[in-house]
Amino acid sequence: MNIQVDADKCIASGACAQVCPEVFDLDDEGVIVVLDAAPPAELRAKVEEAAAACPAAVIEVHDQSRV
Amino acid sequence: MTRSRVVVVGAGAAGWSTVEALRRFGFDGRITVLSDEVHLPYDRPPLSKQVLSGEWEPGRAQLASAHRIAEADVEWALGVTAAALHSADRLVVTVDGRPYPYDELVIATGVRARRLPVLARDALVLRTLDDCVALRERLRTARSLVVLGAGFLGLEVAATALARGVAVTVIDPQRHPLADRLGSAAASSLVAQHRSRGVRVLTGTAVCQTQRVAERDFWLLRLSDDTTISADLVLVAAGSVPAVEWLAGTSLEVDDGVLCDSEGRAAPHVWAVGDVARWYRPDLGQHVRFEHRTSAVEQGQAVARAICGAPATGRAIPFFWTDQFDLKIQVWGSTSSAADVDVVFGDPGGPAYVAVFHDGDVASPTGVLAWNAAGPSRPYREALVRERSTA
Numbered sequence: 001m002n003i004q005v006d007a008d009k010c011i012a013s014g015a016c017a018q019v020c021p022e023v024f025d026l027d028d029e030g031v032i033v034v035l036d037a038a039p040p041a042e043l044r045a046k047v048e049e050a051a052a053a054c055p056a057a058v059i060e061v062h063d064q065s066r067v
Numbered sequence: 068m069t070r071s072r073v074v075v076v077g078a079g080a081a082g083w084s085t086v087e088a089l090r091r092f093g094f095d096g097r098i099t100v101l102s103d104e105v106h107l108p109y110d111r112p113p114l115s116k117q118v119l120s121g122e123w124e125p126g127r128a129q130l131a132s133a134h135r136i137a138e139a140d141v142e143w144a145l146g147v148t149a150a151a152l153h154s155a156d157r158l159v160v161t162v163d164g165r166p167y168p169y170d171e172l173v174i175a176t177g178v179r180a181r182r183l184p185v186l187a188r189d190a191l192v193l194r195t196l197d198d199c200v201a202l203r204e205r206l207r208t209a210r211s212l213v214v215l216g217a218g219f220l221g222l223e224v225a226a227t228a229l230a231r232g233v234a235v236t237v238i239d240p241q242r243h244p245l246a247d248r249l250g251s252a253a254a255s256s257l258v259a260q261h262r263s264r265g266v267r268v269l270t271g272t273a274v275c276q277t278q279r280v281a282e283r284d285f286w287l288l289r290l291s292d293d294t295t296i297s298a299d300l301v302l303v304a305a306g307s308v309p310a311v312e313w314l315a316g317t318s319l320e321v322d323d324g325v326l327c328d329s330e331g332r333a334a335p336h337v338w339a340v341g342d343v344a345r346w347y348r349p350d351l352g353q354h355v356r357f358e359h360r361t362s363a364v365e366q367g368q369a370v371a372r373a374i375c376g377a378p379a380t381g382r383a384i385p386f387f388w389t390d391q392f393d394l395k396i397q398v399w400g401s402t403s404s405a406a407d408v409d410v411v412f413g414d415p416g417g418p419a420y421v422a423v424f425h426d427g428d429v430a431s432p433t434g435v436l437a438w439n440a441a442g443p444s445r446p447y448r449e450a451l452v453r454e455r456s457t458a
Contacts, residue, residue: 009127011112012397012441013361013386014448030441048091052084052368055360055386057110057130 001044002062003037011056020050024059032058071096073374074159074167076149077175078102080110080360081341083130084367085173090139092375098141099167101159103148106196107136112360114199115223116390120230121203125196149176149313154334171374174314174325174339175367178307178358183215186277190215190301193224205300206231213237213288213298215274217244219389221304222257225266226391235266236296238288242271248387250402250424252415253436257396264392277301307358309343324356330379331370338373340366361386384451397441399448400424400434400455412443423447 003023012030016023022043025033039047044061051059073089075082078100086098108130117123131139148162152172159167180192191202202224206212212228214221217239225235245254261268269290276289289295309324319333320326324345331338331346339345341363345356365383372379388397402408405424413420421444424434432451437444 011388011390012395013388014441014445015361015383015386018449018452026442026445028442030437030445052087052091052364053361053383055364055388056112060132060135062134 001039001041001047003034003039003047004060004062005032005034005058007032007058009056009058013055015053015055016050016059019053020046023047024050071170072168073098073171073173074169075100075173075175076102076159077177077341077343078104078106078108078143078145079175079177079341079363080108080130081177081344081363081367082173082175083108084364085175085340085371086139086141086367087131087135088368088371089374092371092377094371094375096170098139099144099169100141101144101147101149101161101167103146104195104197105146107131107143107145109196110360111194114196115193115220116227118196118199119193119203119206119224119227125200128196152314152317152319152337154318154337157336170336172337173367173370174333174337174343175341175363176310176313176343178342179310180303181306181308183274183303183305185274186215186301186303189279190277190303192303193220194307202300202302206233209233209299211236211298212300212302213286213296214302214304215239216304216306217241217258217268217270218304218306219245219248219387221302222261223389223391224302224304225261226264229264229266230392236269236298237261237266238269238272238274238290240271240273240291244270247403249396249398250408250422250436252408253396253422253438256416256438257391257394260392260394307342309356311343324354326354330373331366332373338370340370357385359385359387381456384448384455393439395437395439395441397437397444398434399444400432400451402434402436405433411447412440413438419443421447 010032023039109128113128150162151160180194211234214237217237225237229235273291278287286298286301311321325333325339327333327346329347333339342358345354348355386399402424406426409429419439421440422436423432425432435447
């Protein structure tokens, strides 16, 4: 699994860090920070939930093999 | 064996979220999306901001990359308007007479911009990507713009148009617009910010009469204070109405949106999500319709879970935001029901502050407002989440 974010689109809702703090954090201005761009497979459901919860569609999750 | 088929009517954030979540939760049947717009799913909040300003090309507002769209394996019926629902036969029929049979139907038709009776058809609205591109084009040459409605959409357009060098007047019949959404202090500050930057904001003022001077390509508007103003462009930003016309005569209960149970079910095998849907809220004892970007996503996911038989999850904290000039205002939870407001960071009237809405105990917030303070608001938002999960 591979995570791509378009941080310029981030509106600092904090949803990602709330749903999946293992992978997402926020900087001092509340903007998304990816802690692990290739997290372990067991986090997949949570990462996808965080991507879906983002109100600005900033996060995309890809299968490693396809990237 | 035929694969089961979900038909989604509407390709906005709610419709797309439903599709995306159906696949995520393992639905491997057919998915068909009908939309009266010709575009693949795109996001609406940027339409009054980055896309309107020209900072983004329209394609940047797309909700999913080509890769994600392909992965979702959807039959797209774009530029296709649903005309009727025959729920007994589980069939949606389009304006051109084509039938779309379904096993599960998800209604995600959203809302339409409200038109004002006092205005002729020529006034602009901003709801769709095509509306946005048309307004953007008109703003290239316009010298003046009147925006009718000082809600978030109207004020965001005002800020964007002012930055493009257009003289802007905003007119709203309410004396204190947005006070119900932001609390009265922040709402007043926001209007004051507009005025200090040169937007003319007329509150407690209605438009009584309009005249389009076609040969000279401008508008004359007579206001309730008996003054008259002129403008090259008029944009109506006076709220919206649910897009439910095609459901007339069905067994569905429609009253300011499609009435649903607490899981989004409007009738057997019929669901509704997003701006068009009025879900029953057991905690409030009534049906509620939210025009919130985050609510659209949440409802789409909840219905996808229900269709897939995946367990339901709890509701997320409501959230909305607005970007105007260099201001970012964000609200988590609710500001309207709270008895007290405490400013916990910065000063109201200053460049950045955080206000906590509560019912007597600031450690148990019901809502958090950040005024240019997304970072500093974080511990208070986390308190809100904790409060919600223990409530």
